[in-house]
Amino acid sequence: MTEEKATMLLIVSRILDYPNADFHAGRSSLIASIKESVADLALRKEMVKRIIPLYKMKTRDLQELYVETFDHQEKTSLYLTAHELGDSRKRGLALIELQNLILDTGFVPVGKELIDYIPRLLELLAVASESDALSRLEKRLAFAIHRIVNHLPHSNSYRNVLELLSKDVFAAPLEDEMEQLAFEREEADLDPLPYPMLYQ
Template structure:
């Protein structure tokens, strides 16, 4: 993957993870953080403007915004197979196949999140050698991230992260692709549910 795109993936994947104290300290100087991970000066400036609103919030407010945005809403959940399949029993098989893909590429999942946790898969995309399976994973992530992006209000500071991803990294899915994938989803009984339930 082109170096600049990989750098954007690494930075935005960290900002889409739950903002704990360690993260808040690491990113306390946003300029320094971006200079560490992004090479191009123009992209540093752009990402600074996009991410700065998140740091107008204190840690507690940022954590509350994160939970409100991602944790309890099915349409903005940060889990790939949930975005693809909804409340389907087929998610189990999909997770197993995804775990096999990660292992076959020579990587292993770390942390407590499920295998299809989108920020983790973005990091994988940034470092894995490009092949047909990675290109397919990129298309899957493009669909999921586009779907989340369409549900996040433009007034939400996290909107800028998804806008950056869809502008620089991912190609928006076609209407035919969206229709096909929507047809494969199984909707839950409720519009908003406590899924996936994260214990913090």
Template sequence: MRTEVAETLVVLARFLDYPDSQLVEECSDLKEYLKQHLSSKEMQEELFKRLEPLLKIELKELQELYVKTFDYEEKTGMYLTAQELGDSRRRGDALIRLQRLISDLGFERVGVELTDFIPMLMELLAVAPLTDDVEQLTRRLSFAIHRIYTHLPNNNPYYHVFDLLMSFVFKAPNEEEIARLVNEREEADLDELPYPMIYR
């Protein structure tokens, strides 16, 4: 993977993780943060323009926005196999295969999130060797991220993160790929979860 693409993936993965005080502290000077993590001045400027609105939101409000955007809505959920398979029993097998892929690549899953947490897989793509399995994972993530992107309203500050991903990192899936993957999905009963979520 090209250096600037890998760098962009790592930065955007950080912004798609659940926002916490560490993010606010790390990015208190966003221009400096991007300068440290991105070698391309053009990308530094592009990401600053798109990411700055997120950091202007108070942390508690940003956390609430994150949960509302990614935890309440099935179509914008942040888990790869849920985007691919919906509310399907096949997710269990898919998660096991994904964990095996991560292990075979020589990496270990860290944190409390499931194996298919999209920001974590973005970080994996940034550092993993280019193999057929990694290329396939890239295509799978392209579909999932494109699906989230097309279901986010453009007035949601997180929309700009996905716009960056689809503009500079991933290629939109073609109609045939979308049709095949949509046919494999099993929709959940409700778009919105029928119980309140507790902010993390």
């Protein structure tokens, strides 16, 4: 994986974390990281252009947008196996298998989220050595990111950030892959969810 793609994964993984009180304080270091690691000027400008609108929002407004975007709808959830399996009982086994994969890489996720939390998996792809298992994980994430983007309005600033991955990092999922993953899913009992899930 190129340094530019790794940087994009790390930047987006940080943006997709719940925007706590320290979110805006990280703006300068994030922009500096883009300028240092992304050689392509057009891509660098595109990244900054898509990210800055989130930093221009007040913390409370941004938190409300985050919850509205990711916590109320299963189709835009930030949990990988929710996109792959829905409410299926297979999710438990899938989480164990994913945890074993992560342990094998030596990566130690930070935070209290479930092991399939997409921001942490993006970070894993950015820092871990390439392998067949991680290549498969990359395809799974491509499917989830594609699904999230397709279920967000164009006006949503988080969609604009996620499109960086669907355009410049992940290959578009093949139609048969999309159909197979959709076939294995089981719909949630309630959509939207009956309560917001906050990550602090």
